[in-house]
Amino acid sequence: MRALILHGPGDLRLEEVDDPVPGPDEAVVAVTVALTCATDAKMMAAGAHPALGPLPAPLGHEMCGVVEAVGEGVRGLRAGDAVVVANSAPCGSCADCRAGRPNLCPHLVYLTGAFAERVRVPAAIVARNVHPLPPGLAPELAAAAEPLACAVHTAASCGPGSGREVLVLGGGVQGALLAGLLSGRGDRVHLADPRPARRDRARRFGVDVVHDAPRDDDAALALRAALPGGRGADLVVEAVGRPQAWRAAVLLARPGGEVVLHGGVPAGGVVDLPAHALHYSEVTVRGSYHHTPDAVARALDLLSRDVLPVAGLLNEPVTLAQVAEVLTVSRGEKHPVRP
Ligand SMILES: [Zn+2]
Numbered sequence: 001m002r003a004l005i006l007h008g009p010g011d012l013r014l015e016e017v018d019d020p021v022p023g024p025d026e027a028v029v030a031v032t033v034a035l036t037c038a039t040d041a042k043m044m045a046a047g048a049h050p051a052l053g054p055l056p057a058p059l060g061h062e063m064c065g066v067v068e069a070v071g072e073g074v075r076g077l078r079a080g081d082a083v084v085v086a087n088s089a090p091c092g093s094c095a096d097c098r099a100g101r102p103n104l105c106p107h108l109v110y111l112t113g114a115f116a117e118r119v120r121v122p123a124a125i126v127a128r129n130v131h132p133l134p135p136g137l138a139p140e141l142a143a144a145a146e147p148l149a150c151a152v153h154t155a156a157s158c159g160p161g162s163g164r165e166v167l168v169l170g171g172g173v174q175g176a177l178l179a180g181l182l183s184g185r186g187d188r189v190h191l192a193d194p195r196p197a198r199r200d201r202a203r204r205f206g207v208d209v210v211h212d213a214p215r216d217d218d219a220a221l222a223l224r225a226a227l228p229g230g231r232g233a234d235l236v237v238e239a240v241g242r243p244q245a246w247r248a249a250v251l252l253a254r255p256g257g258e259v260v261l262h263g264g265v266p267a268g269g270v271v272d273l274p275a276h277a278l279h280y281s282e283v284t285v286r287g288s289y290h291h292t293p294d295a296v297a298r299a300l301d302l303l304s305r306d307v308l309p310v311a312g313l314l315n316e317p318v319t320l321a322q323v324a325e326v327l328t329v330s331r332g333e334k335h336p337v338r339p
């Protein structure tokens with residue numbers, strides 16, 4: 001079969017590889033649709049990522065498909081089933097899993113390899129994070145369950161709306177999804193992005209007010225002063241994944257406010273934070289990472305009910321041979337791939 005294999009930073013090759021065979025408790029899924037993602041672009045550029053195995057490694061992690069074969073011991077899944085395969089699964093039994101934080105499970109098993117005709121799904125994912133394709137849901141949208149699940153996980157951690165001023169930094173795919181989930185809950189949602197097209201798109205996700213992205217501290221402080229109340233947002237959700245945006249997020253929070261860091265910065269990244277704001281304004285800063293099997297299920301439910309205009313995040317389809325170029329040029333933009 002054909003598969004995209006990452007050999008090193010920037011070195012993604014379309015190769016002919018052996019067809020996968022399921023081991024005990026595993027399954028092989030024929031990929032119907034995979035989506036490109038900013039994480040794929042990061043993986044390709046860096047040649048390394050916490051969710052990527054040692055190189056050479058197959059790429060692609062947002063997918064839906066049809067079960068082709070199951071290994072010995074698999075129950076509840078059979079050849080011909082249309083499924084959404086999440087890109088990780090927790091162990092389900094460690095202290096973090098039992099504490100309801102399975103995304104922090106030290107035994108989290110990751111899966112890449114969606115940019116291929118078939119993918120071998122590890123036993124942990126077969127057991128805990130393969131979901132039936134909801135009837136009537138287009139495969140292109142079902143494959144978006146993974147990125148939406150990340151936003152669902154973060155939005156859930158922000159609690160219910162309570163008349164807050166919420167600012168989302170970044171109008172990429174994650175920023176749009178987060179804004180969509182956070183709006184309509186009784187909060188007012190602002191979104192900042194330097195690109196007008198992304199600000200327009202954010203409005204379709206229910207954003208109340210859009211702003212240009214602050215490029216430096218002065219611009220961040222000006223935006224802070226321009227927000228209702230003039231003292232910053234009650235909640236700032238950062239969805240950019242760059243150190244400057246993390247810094248701006250702290251500057252943009254009101255005294256006593258909260259900052260949620262949703263966008264991942266590269267390994268070894270260092271962030272220079274405004275210490276004065278953290279201490280004297282008692283700003284709370286916390287990270288939010290990845291998703292859980294429950295979040296994937298909730299994302300699929302949202303997709304099947306057409307709650308958010310997710311189709312508006314998908315660009316034109318590309319072939320496997322075009323993925324490397326797409327990940328280099330448009331990076332975070334989503335393109336469906338039908339391998
Ligand atoms: Zn992704």
Ligand SMILES: [Zn+2]
Pocket residue numbers: 090091092093094095096097102105106107108
């Ligand atoms: Zn665990």
